[in-house]
Amino acid sequence: MTGLGPVAWPPASIRTERLVLRQSEARDRAAFIELFASREVRTYLGGPRPRDELEREVPELPGRRTGLFVIDLDGAMIGTISLDRRDADRPGHVRPDTAEAELGYMFLPEAWGCGYAAEACAAVLDWVADVLPGEPVVLCTQTLNDRSMRLAAKLGFTEVERFEEYGAEQWLGVWSPATPSG
Numbered sequence: 001m002t003g004l005g006p007v008a009w010p011p012a013s014i015r016t017e018r019l020v021l022r023q024s025e026a027r028d029r030a031a032f033i034e035l036f037a038s039r040e041v042r043t044y045l046g047g048p049r050p051r052d053e054l055e056r057e058v059p060e061l062p063g064r065r066t067g068l069f070v071i072d073l074d075g076a077m078i079g080t081i082s083l084d085r086r087d088a089d090r091p092g093h094v095r096p097d098t099a100e101a102e103l104g105y106m107f108l109p110e111a112w113g114c115g116y117a118a119e120a121c122a123a124v125l126d127w128v129a130d131v132l133p134g135e136p137v138v139l140c141t142q143t144l145n146d147r148s149m150r151l152a153a154k155l156g157f158t159e160v161e162r163f164e165e166y167g168a169e170q171w172l173g174v175w176s177p178a179t180p181s182g
Helices: 025-039 053-059 116-131 146-155
Strands: 020-022 070-075 075-085 101-107 139-140 160-163 168-175
Touching: 020 116, 025 053, 025 116, 070 116, 075 116, 101 116, 116 146, 139 146, 146 168
Parallel strands: 101 139
Antiparallel strands: 020 070, 070 075, 075 101, 139 168, 160 168
8 A cells, every 4th residue: 555554555445244345446436436426425525526527537547546445335436435644734733743544435325324334344344354464454534424333433543633624623533453443
């Protein structure tokens, strides 16, 4: 992963009870466009992008980058999970000398409320604990995003701080491999 240390990418697919976390494929393009065009999905992520713009800009093989997992349910993409380094210039950190691994996710609305996000994120956190032992992971969400706040608590993230960014109050939590994830 970019800046996340000596991690080979892409990793082997991660299988959970109901899901497969894998690298993106060409068949995922329509779901990527739907994620970024969805008003519901993008409510706390800067708003939806115009569908016609996405149709022009999303490559035939979307989401092929280090740190991005596609969440697959029965052969169809229902969301994504990303692991990136938190930009040192942004507020909210647990280590002053380095940019932490940051967990991000988006799921299509039809996948909400089924426990898929908790299942997939817990699997990624377990994977991080194996490949980056001792590495803390941060998660940042708007405090108004009730679903994301509940998921962070369920995954074992603990609050580090709150701050103002993008015109809204943000919540920053940290998860450590010693913290149970699920």
